[in-house]
Each structure stands twice: as C-alpha cells, then as structure tokens.
Amino acid sequence: MDPRLADNLRHWDETVSHHASSRFYDVEGFLAGGCSLLPIEREALGDVAGKSLLHLQCHFGLDTLSWARRGARVTGLDFSPNAIAEARSLARRAGLEARFVESEVTRAPDALDGERFDVVFTSWGVLGWLPDVGAWARAVAACLKPGGLFYLAELHPTILLFDDPEAEGGPLTRRFGYFHEADPIVEETEGTYAEPEARLENKRRVSWIYEVGQVVNALIDAGLQLERLDEHDATCCAIVPVLVQGEDRMWRLPEGELSLPLSFSIRARLPAR
Numbered sequence: 001m002d003p004r005l006a007d008n009l010r011h012w013d014e015t016v017s018h019h020a021s022s023r024f025y026d027v028e029g030f031l032a033g034g035c036s037l038l039p040i041e042r043e044a045l046g047d048v049a050g051k052s053l054l055h056l057q058c059h060f061g062l063d064t065l066s067w068a069r070r071g072a073r074v075t076g077l078d079f080s081p082n083a084i085a086e087a088r089s090l091a092r093r094a095g096l097e098a099r100f101v102e103s104e105v106t107r108a109p110d111a112l113d114g115e116r117f118d119v120v121f122t123s124w125g126v127l128g129w130l131p132d133v134g135a136w137a138r139a140v141a142a143c144l145k146p147g148g149l150f151y152l153a154e155l156h157p158t159i160l161l162f163d164d165p166e167a168e169g170g171p172l173t174r175r176f177g178y179f180h181e182a183d184p185i186v187e188e189t190e191g192t193y194a195e196p197e198a199r200l201e202n203k204r205r206v207s208w209i210y211e212v213g214q215v216v217n218a219l220i221d222a223g224l225q226l227e228r229l230d231e232h233d234a235t236c237c238a239i240v241p242v243l244v245q246g247e248d249r250m251w252r253l254p255e256g257e258l259s260l261p262l263s264f265s266i267r268a269r270l271p272a273r
Contacts, residue, residue, distance in 0.1 A: 004184060005104065008129050009079055010202040016060055016082040018198045020090075024237070025062055031094055035069065036062040036237060039248050041123060048072040048197060051118040054143055056105050057126040061087025061098065068096045068122070077111065079104040106135040109142040110138050116145040123153040124236045125193075127215065128160070128207040131184070132265060137218035147272035155239055156231065156261040157209050162240050180210050193237045212264055224268040235262035 001009070030036055041063075049071030055064040058076030060083045068166050069092075076087055076098060085098040103111030105126075120143050128137050140150055161176045176185065190205040203229040216229060234250035235243070240261070243251035253260065 002102070002131060004131060004206040005079070005129075005237070006043050007202075007204045007206050011056075011200070011228050012059075012080045013082045014197075014200050014202045015192050016080060016086050016139060017201075018192060023194075024193070025076055027062070027090065030062055030066070030255075035052055035066045037066045038106050038153070038250060039155055040232065040250075041121075041151075042070075042177050044153070044265060044267060045119065045121070045149070048119060052145075053119040053121060054108075054112075054117040056120060056140070057129075058087065058100070059083050061090055061100060063121075063123065064100070065091055065094055065096050065098055069094075072119070073097075073268040074101045075101060075112070075115075077101045077103050077105065097156050099184050106132065106139045106173055108139045110127050112143065115143070116148065117143055118145055118148050120144055120148065120150045122151075125155055126152075127154055127210050131208060133210050133218045134221065136205055137215075137222040137224070140219070141222040141224055141270055144224075144270040146270055148270050150219070150266070150268045150270070152215075152266045153236075153265060154266075155235055156264050157237055159218070159235065159262050176209060178211060180208060180211070184208050192228075195240070207256060216266065219266065219268050220238065223272055227267040228265070231261040232263045233259060233261065 004090045006025060020027055024248060043109055047068055051072050053072040053074050054068050057078045058064045058078045059077045064074050064076035073123060078084055084102045091098045101111050120140055126135060144150060184206045187205050189205055190200060191198045216226060220226060222254060234252045238251050244254050245251050
C-alpha cells in the first residue's frame with residue numbers, strides 16, 4: 001500500500017471506536033429508527049427501493065444502512081478493517097441486510113469481482129484522502145451498470161482552504177491554495193470532526209485538495225455523463241469552527257459572514273449501451 005494511504009488507514013482505523021460512540025453519529029438514535037442521511041442526499045436519489053446501491057468509502061456503515069432501511073440492496077466498501085467490522089455488527093444490531101467489503105476504493109472493481117450497481121453513492125470528506133482522483137473516477141465508472149447513477153456530496157474545496165477544523169473560534173483565515181498540488185498536506189491532529197476531544201495515537205493524516213473542475217473532468221474522462229453540479233451554502237459538519245448547525249442538521253456560516261460555498265454535489269450517469 002502507498003505509505004501515505006497507510007498513514008490514513010491507521011488514522012481511520014483508530015477513529016472508528018470514537019465515532020461509533022459519538023453524539024455526532026448517534027448510533028442509538030439510528031437503532032431506534034432514525035436516518036443518518038441528510039436532506040440533500042435523500043432528495044437527490046429519491047426512491048431507491050429495490051435498487052442495488054454501492055456506498056464507496058462507507059466508514060462504519062451508518063449511511064449505507066440508512067439506504068438499506070429505505071429499501072435499497074446495499075453494499076458498503078471501506079479500506080478500514082475496524083470500520084467494516086463495526087458496520088457488520090451494526091447491521092446485525094439493526095436487523096438490516098447489507099454486505100460490507102474491505103478494500104481501498106480504487107480497487108473496488110476487483111474487490112467486488114466486477115459486480116455493477118444501479119447506484120454508486122459516496123459522500124462527505126472522501127476525495128481528500130486519495131492521491132489520484134482519476135483512478136477513483138475510473139473505479140466509480142467500473143462499478144456502475146450501463147445507465148446507472150452516480151451521486152457525490154462533498155466538502156467544497158473553497159472551505160477547505162480555511163482554518164484547522166479543530167481550531168478555536170476566530171475569523172476565517174486562509175491556510176492553503178485552491179488548485180491541486182501533487183505534494184500532499186500532512187497534518188498531525190489530536191481529535192476528529194466527530195470527537196474533537198479524542199486523543200488519537202495515530203495522529204498523522206495525509207490529504208489533497210481537488211478543485212471542483214478537476215473532479216468533474218475526472219468523471220467525464222472516465223466515461224460518465226454529468227447531469228447536475230450544484231454548490232451549497234451548507235455542509236455536513238463544523239469543518240471550520242464558526243459554522244452553526246440548523247434544524248436540517250446541516251452547518252452554515254453565521255449571519256453576517258460573507259457567503260462561501262461549503263459543499264457541492266454531482267449527479268452523473270454511465271451511458272446505457
């Protein structure tokens with residue numbers, strides 16, 4: 001494995017126990033019948049009943065299982081063995097049918113033995129951990145049935161330029177440039193977005209920033225046809241400390257701050273033969 005991905009694997013493996021017990025993920029609420037999916041995700045995919053759905057980089061499977069609860073036939077894939085073990089345990093506890101596969105995302109087609117799906121879904125903080133967005137896009141295309149739908153909801157690269165997510169308050173301060181660089185951002189972090197007070201042993205994280213056009217073009221180059229590209233004034237978590245959570249569970253800049261795009265979403269389709 002690429003040593004940069006190995007650093008991220010150790011980090012994400014350790015986050016699983018913290019995240020599965022966090023208020024942010026609210027596993028007990030999910031087990032009581034709740035849904036972890038955000039409104040823009042549910043609205044974008046609509047009725048998934050009876051459809052085969054692949055969730056790439058699924059972490060410990062909460063969103064995957066929320067799609068299962070909405071009637072999809074789900075497969076979740078993640079490179080973290082701890083995440084996959086927790087996802088399987090959660091599926092049993094929830095009484096939901098789901099398959100979870102351990103694999104690095106660009107190797108998904110091989111890990112799934114070439115199986116193709118009606119829907120491929122991925123969301124929130126997935127692209128930045130990958131050194132090659134083109135390889136990621138080709139894996140997405142290889143996992144779609146002809147005519148199948150791909151959906152991505154992701155943090156907007158603009159907001160990733162500012163502040164450390166664990167920083168304390170204060171005005172937005174730009175830390176990084178917008179355009180992608182081959183050399184990654186290497187950080188040592190104590191907590192996580194879901195558990196800021198966590199004290200991790202595997203602190204090292206390696207990430208990249210991809211501009212929106214680069215993501216879109218990677219998908220087009222992989223053979224997908226773009227249906228929608230939307231930018232949003234809200235996101236999934238307090239990626240910078242000034243954000244305020246609304247009743248829809250999404251986070252926005254407070255009143256009085258100049259607007260910035262906080263996330264973007266893409267719907268694309270593999271052409272039918």
